[in-house]
Amino acid sequence: MKGWHVRDIIFVTILAIFMGTIFFVTGPLYTVLAAALAPAGLQPLANELLLGIWVMAGPLAGFIIRIPGSATLGEFLGAVVEMFFGGIWGASTLISGALQGIGSELGFALTGYKHYGWFTLALSSLTTAIVTFGWDMIKNGYASYHLGFMALLFVVRLLSIFFFGGVLTKLIANLLVRAHVLPSAAH
Amino acid sequence: MNPTLKLALVLIIALEISFTQVWTVNVALLVVCFILMIAYRVKLKRLLWLTLVPLFFATALVWSLSLQGSASSHFLIVIFTRMFVYVYMGGVFTQTTEPLMLTRSLEQNAKLPSKFAYGFLAAFNLLPKIRTEVATIRAAALMRGQVLHVWSPQLYFKVILVAMNWSDQLASAMASHGFVEGAPRTHAVTVPLPKWNWWVCGMSLVAVQLGLFWGLP
Numbered sequence: 001m002k003g004w005h006v007r008d009i010i011f012v013t014i015l016a017i018f019m020g021t022i023f024f025v026t027g028p029l030y031t032v033l034a035a036a037l038a039p040a041g042l043q044p045l046a047n048e049l050l051l052g053i054w055v056m057a058g059p060l061a062g063f064i065i066r067i068p069g070s071a072t073l074g075e076f077l078g079a080v081v082e083m084f085f086g087g088i089w090g091a092s093t094l095i096s097g098a099l100q101g102i103g104s105e106l107g108f109a110l111t112g113y114k115h116y117g118w119f120t121l122a123l124s125s126l127t128t129a130i131v132t133f134g135w136d137m138i139k140n141g142y143a144s145y146h147l148g149f150m151a152l153l154f155v156v157r158l159l160s161i162f163f164f165g166g167v168l169t170k171l172i173a174n175l176l177v178r179a180h181v182l183p184s185a186a187h
Numbered sequence: 188m189n190p191t192l193k194l195a196l197v198l199i200i201a202l203e204i205s206f207t208q209v210w211t212v213n214v215a216l217l218v219v220c221f222i223l224m225i226a227y228r229v230k231l232k233r234l235l236w237l238t239l240v241p242l243f244f245a246t247a248l249v250w251s252l253s254l255q256g257s258a259s260s261h262f263l264i265v266i267f268t269r270m271f272v273y274v275y276m277g278g279v280f281t282q283t284t285e286p287l288m289l290t291r292s293l294e295q296n297a298k299l300p301s302k303f304a305y306g307f308l309a310a311f312n313l314l315p316k317i318r319t320e321v322a323t324i325r326a327a328a329l330m331r332g333q334v335l336h337v338w339s340p341q342l343y344f345k346v347i348l349v350a351m352n353w354s355d356q357l358a359s360a361m362a363s364h365g366f367v368e369g370a371p372r373t374h375a376v377t378v379p380l381p382k383w384n385w386w387v388c389g390m391s392l393v394a395v396q397l398g399l400f401w402g403l404p
Contacts, residue, residue, distance in 0.1 A: 006306045017317050064347065084286050092273040
């Protein structure tokens with residue numbers, strides 16, 4: 001199995017900063033969405049809808065670098081970047097970043113870092129959604145929502161993560177395979 | 188205060204208040220953080236920003252929880268104040284800590300392997316270049332009549348190729364400047380870890396524990 005070298009470390013960090021930068025471009029979108037949904041008491045939905053973009057660095061790093069720990073590191077570094085450059089959530093960003101990373105890492109770990117295809121990405125999306133939702137139940141009091149609304153939040157979150165962390169990641173990987181940057185996904 | 192120790196303290200407290208529901212401790216932490224930020228001369232504009240943004244999100248979350256859920260008012264107060272604590276603690280940390288010093292401290296005090304410390308630093312210093320690159324990629328696509336959205340695979344594809352390119356170049360540049368992975372290093376700047384730092388850290392933790400488990404509301 002490959003180990004970490006300075007080149008991979010720099011790559012993950014640059015990728016994390018890129019993802020952070022792209023996310024900042026969508027910052028206003030989140031604010032507008034949150035503000036529009038807030039009066040109806042649906043503000044968390046804005047969070048759920050866009051969470052997929054947030055957690056994309058994890059599966060992307062995991063899929064490209066293929067070293068155990070890369071998904072976690074990619075996502076965690078994204079959080080570090082956010083904390084130092086403009087983010088306001090501070091310590092909780094780091095904790096959520098680490099948890100999101102571990103969540104998507106689980107998907108890759110469960111398939112033994114051997115299969116890089118749809119199944120792994122779908123699994124990774126599911127584990128990310130479960131881990132992050134568990135954390136929000138504790139941290140943001142999601143546990144005290146009515147069951148129906150909680151289910152709605154979870155489903156929206158899962159779909160968002162699957163779209164950005166699953167479908168979009170696979171499409172990007174396909175492009176990279178065509179450019180011969182990644183080995184062809186035969187397995 | 189030593190950056191590593193400060194980070195550990197902030198993280199431990201943030202984790203603890205996430206799992207406990209004592210709003211008085213949250214308020215006490217808020218006051219302490221506020222005084223610290225004033226003492227460290229955090230700009231008024233930043234302070235306002237750090238107050239208004241969580242005010243909106245905390246209000247929206249509490250409103251949503253009370254409309255769609257069955258939370259007690261005590262729990263709502265806890266959630267409301269908790270959000271401010273996260274932001275204020277983060278504010279104290281980021282406004283008093285340089286990324287460079289933190290990385291140095293993590294390498295020297297927390298024994299982070301130097302390849303990680305210098306790898307991160309190398310990449311962090313590219314930040315302005317990375318921002319420009321995203322703008323360039325979008326503009327280049329626009330010239331060909333392509334609009335790259337957050338959901339366009341092409342945007343990420345290009346970004347990844349650039350990241351691969353740059354990380355290759357940076358890694359070779361570091362190697363050619365004599366950086367050897369895992370080799371013992373000396374330090375031009377040493378980050379001190381005086382005894383009083385441990386005392387401050389320990390005392391703060393004891394105070395938080397007392398507050399959390401004393402039976403306060």
